[in-house]
Each structure stands twice: as C-alpha cells, then as structure tokens.
Amino acid sequence: MTADQAESFARQVMPYRRQLFGAALRLTGNHADAEDLVQETYARAFAGFRTFRPGTNLRAWLYRIQANTFNSRWRARTRRPAEVPMEEAPPAVERAASARSAEDVALSALPDPALRSALNRLPDYMRTTVCLADAVGYSYAEIAETTGVPVGTVMSRLHRGRKRLRAQLEAA
16 A cells, blocks of 8 residues: 555544444443454554445445454454453362363273273373273274374284283282
8 A cells, every 4th residue: 555545544534533432332341442443443444445445435334344353353252261360260289180181081980990990000101002992992093193103002002001901900
C-alpha cells in the first residue's frame, strides 16, 4: 500500500473510531478488551482495504470486520482450557499424587491380585510392553511405534517379560 493509499484509509476509517469502540465495548464488556478489538479491527481493515469497493457502506464493512474478529477470538477462547490463577491451583505435589497413568488404571482393573503384583515387579519397559501386547492387544508394530523402539526390541522385551511373569506366578 502506498503512502497516499494509507492516508486515504486513515481519512476514511478514523471517523468511525468512537462508534467502533462503543460496539466493541458492548461486545467485550471490558474497556481494555474493547481497545484491543478496535485495534485489531483497524489492522485487519488496513490489510484488506484493497478489497473494499468505494461507494459501498464503509461503516458496515468495518462493523463486519469487527464482528468477525470478535467471533474468531470467542471461538478460540472456548477451545482453550480454563485458566486457573496460580494462587487457586493445588500444589504440584498434590496434582502429581492424584494423577494416575493409563497403565495404573489398567493394572488396577486386573482381577487377579497375584498377576497385578507380578506385573508391578517387572521393570517399567517390560511391564509397558507386556500390557500393550496382552492387555490392550497391540501388534508388535503398534507397540514399537508407541514406545519408540524397534520391533525386534519389542519382541525381545515381550518374551523376557512373559518369562519373568510366568516365573513369578509359579513361585507365588
């Protein structure tokens, strides 16, 4: 956009600043958010001013840009998780202690306490492989992709994990 076009833009749209701010304040309900909305409206209008057809309703065009900008922000805000001030959030230790992994949930659902105990005694990498294969039903390739190890390693871990489980269950 040339300097003359920028001056033309400013001359045409700046008279609507107060009206746009009033509408933005009604939409947002907050003075600071309304200022941000008007600023973003002007930025988008400036970027798209070459698409405006002279002789059409400039005010309506600006209001449409403002409404679309507000709606985009609202949709983005509804997709974001709720924000909690740090003062109100539980300490990290409490959050970590209360969180259970999917593996813990699956193990707690096992009917046989001896099997659950034997699985818990396996090293993490073996327990994960055995659970994914035998409890979830994943193929070797799916386990390899999930754990990030080669298929041969999955086969080896599964064989050794099952062998250890069998030995622990027979000893119990």
